[in-house]
Amino acid sequence: MEKKVLMKGNEALAEAAIRSGCRFFFGYPITPQTELAAYMAKQMPKRGGTFLQAESEIAAINMVYGAAGAGARVMTSSSSPGISLKQEGISYIAGADLPCVIINIVRGGPGLGGIQPAQSDYFQATKGGGHGDYHLLVFAPSSVQEMADLIGTAFDKADQYRMPAMIMGDGMLGQMMEPVAFQEERDPSSLPEKPWATTGTMMKRKKNIINSLYLTPEELENLNNDRQKRYQTIMENEVRVEEYQTEDAELIFVAYGTIARITMSAVNMLREEGIKAGLIRPITLWPFPTEAIYARAAAETSKAFMAVEMSQGQMIEDVRLAVNGKKPVYFYGRNGGMVPDQEAIVKQAKQYICK
């Protein structure tokens, strides 16, 4: 690790991506993620990479599709409305089993919505987004440092499982500056080979074909079933979750990203008042930490759960599935770009536990 520098989350994502060996970036500007593309525009040409501002989000994601097919470490970034535009391409990339990284610095929606931070794209990120039976690996950092750390992981896991990975941040994480230390730069030529990539046969091997069109139902079903098996492996091996003060907690919050760090402050405030609160913070939203939550729900110590989100309640559905009726699951959220403070979370939590 190198010396800490002060950077915006957007810039840290870009720098960490380049250090992870990413040399291709295709995007289209949108607030609040524009600094990411701007950083790439400045740095990529200097560091042997390609930055291209496409004519639209749809063009950008299809350029990602092409570069991923050719075996490149490639990424794109956008914010909510732009990610909606990219969904067709994302579904194709998933259908063609190609790795890439997609950044969504979420803003309030629906429609053009606003430009302030939100988490209202949870369903879109974790339940498909585009058409067809597919998943993205979805990572939800809660600090600038974690943004920098997770992007290398996202690239590696995307390559390992041959699927798109998403980093889901929000306007706050994108815009805020915090100290960050970066991993050492990796040489793109040192990355594992991709024998499936369409790089030219040199008359030495059979042609590789990258495609998402399969008109024979048997063939398509087989391919889909294989992919589902991979998803199963991922659900068993790739869950990432942080628990804070959950050991003896009676009230367990579940929160991710920006709101998780605010909820952590709320846990501290409640603990000071003698209320045993704790926090489960999913770091991967898909695969979701179902088992970690169920374990706490099944324990005798826990009395209630509370999902806290910057939306009107999306992740709470996965929390309820995980808790599986063992304990009540409450909700607190703001939306449209409103970010609740710890006092509001504490107040809401007390109302539920004093019932």
Add this chain to the structure above:
Amino acid sequence: MIQKIIFAGFGGQGVLFAGKTLAYAGMDAGLQISWLPSYGPEMRGGTANCSVILSDQPIGSPVITTPDILIAMNKPSLEKFENAVVPGGLIILDSFLIDKKVARDDVEAVYIPAKHLAGEAGNENLGNMVMLGAALKHRQMLQIEMVYKSIEEHTPKSRAALAELNKKMIDIGYSR
């Protein structure tokens, strides 16, 4: 220890930069820090502000609803944030640009003609640094030497003269 500071003014007055300077110094002093800008349409010619938190504990929300210190460089900023400052908090305003007094009597108010003083010292656009110097004087957040060292460290060598100028302006606010 936790200090929550809002720097506010017009776009172009350097409020984001002043906040960044403090954030860097806090980082170099080993504190936890966060810096959050306003990034709405107000950036385009209207009011701009940033929120800086210095803390010895991990920082939860980088959003500041009740600042300990408000540094106001124009009237709309004073009007917007005056009532949010915690009782016993500090409001520093550029009295050269704001022809208004702080209405509250439960906060400490410091009036400093920052733009004027900066102009006298060679660059009227560096009122932001004069204001930062005043903040460092009235609240024990960081050692002033630490701030100077941090500025030297984070200014590109090609612009060392700028670092000297910034330090000079901070000193004007600090020694006043």
